[in-house]
Amino acid sequence: VVKVTQAVQLVKQLRPDIKVEGPIQYDAAIDPKVAAVKVKTASEVAGKATVFVFPDLNTGNNTYKAVQQASGGIAMGPVMQ
Incomplete structure (x- = not known):
């Protein structure tokens, strides 16, 4: 979790144009229905990560x-x- 959080912060600093979030569990990252249940904050990525x-x-x-x-x-x- 720490590595992913640090990586997300670094990407946001270096490339603010990229939509990046994490950590997100795999099922919530790919499935909008799962994301709606598991991800409690507003997200442009959850449920449609590629x-x-x-x-x-x-x-x-x-x-x-x-x-x-x-x-x-x-x-x-x-x-x-």
Whole structure:
């Protein structure tokens, strides 16, 4: 949580034109109905996120593999299509 919070603050400083928020749980990041229940503050990102940044390689790798398996998507390294 600390790493993600720090990363969000850094992006907001360096690129105020980018919509960035976090941490947000994965299900709330991609599903507007879940976001409406879980995210208690106003959000332009929750429920419609398209880019995910993970705090470390293991978390990112495990998440992308889980999403690939669940969605039947084609994974190309850490990029999914």
